[in-house]
Amino acid sequence: MPPQSNTSTTGSSAEKPPTTLPLGVKPRDIPILPPGMRDESLRKIHNPIQKNWVYFTTYGREANGAYGTSNGTLQPGGVNRIHWHGSYSETFTALQGSVGIYSKATGKRKLALGESVTVKPGEPHYFFNDGDEEVVFEMKFEPAHEGFEKSLYVMYGLARDRKPGLQGVAGSVLDTAVFCGLGDIWPAGVTGAMLIPVLKGLRWVAKRSGREEKLVKRYWG
Template identity: 60%
Template sequence: MPAETRLPVDVKPKHIATVPPGITNPERRHIRNPVQKNWATVQKYGRETNGAYGVGVTSVAPGGKNDGHFHGSYSETFTSLKGNVGIYTKSRGRIILKEGESATVPPREEHYWFNDGDEEVEIEVKIEPAMEGFEKGLYVMYGLAQDGKGGNAGVANSIVDTAIICSMADMWPGGVIGTTLIPLLKSLAWVGRKTGKEDKLLKKYWA
């Protein structure tokens, strides 16, 4: 461990493998999803804010987007840092955030981000309260995409992997399709935990 690295006070050296990877290796704060055409940099893990919030910056290439989804237990605030950032929320529809403008999506509201322009955009994303499961799910999702297992929507080719990510991150598909799929995803996530698949994904992409 580099001498300048400082672990949170509640983390002992023997537990280093379980803490957010960027805390012990700053290079691992940067992750990339080639399917969704974006990269992300974690600025603050929940471990670094006593669980109050988490903050990251994501860059979205022209044509990049994610699918409509919602989070059950935390809000997301999107702020444009560069360019015109597209945000859809169920209550507001499609809106464009100019540099410096923000939009907050409360828990359980369907939303997604997109870039319809010709240039790369950058978004600050703040979740409140922080959720380590969201951070873990993001690393697993981006890691699978890097390995060519990201699926058309950038989540996962495997429905069991998708279920694990959704459950871990409290990130669920929206709309009528989501209403139908969520019970199945929760059941498959349980199977993934019981069979050790979740642990394998975390050891490969998080630990």
């Protein structure tokens, strides 16, 4: 889950196709390729509310679904809510500064430069920055999850449009349900156990009403 604590927009999708298509991707699929594969400038997205950015270094489409990687930042004092992913692992690697990670398996720890930790599917975790400077870290998802990629574009796009909702996560409860369902990102603990059925139900409403399709089309392309 992205940090709860830098500015700009995802921009509009370019029409020019990539020079080389990934294995198994046909020219007819170009309109649904990730934004950064259609326009390199769209690999980097910003959240002006949280003052963070994410740069997609490898979309899942570029690794034939095996993995996806992105670099992200977290501002001083930033922390995201404890959550879990059911269908993919997440490996964090510190690229700049000391990144804080909590997982159920390892407890709370700080990653030194170049150090990594992997969170397994279903394992509750969160990350934080208790230092005085911005930190930069890599996130690697195995296998890749295009829904997660879409969820970040939606969340950061809503923040760009100043419709961020609670702590910059999404524009409304319905949008939060879209974000969680798309990205396979679920709140942990007792509160999570009570909220997840509600979020899944609301996502069904968002899909039936066309809200999810509208958000993806607007911010993913």
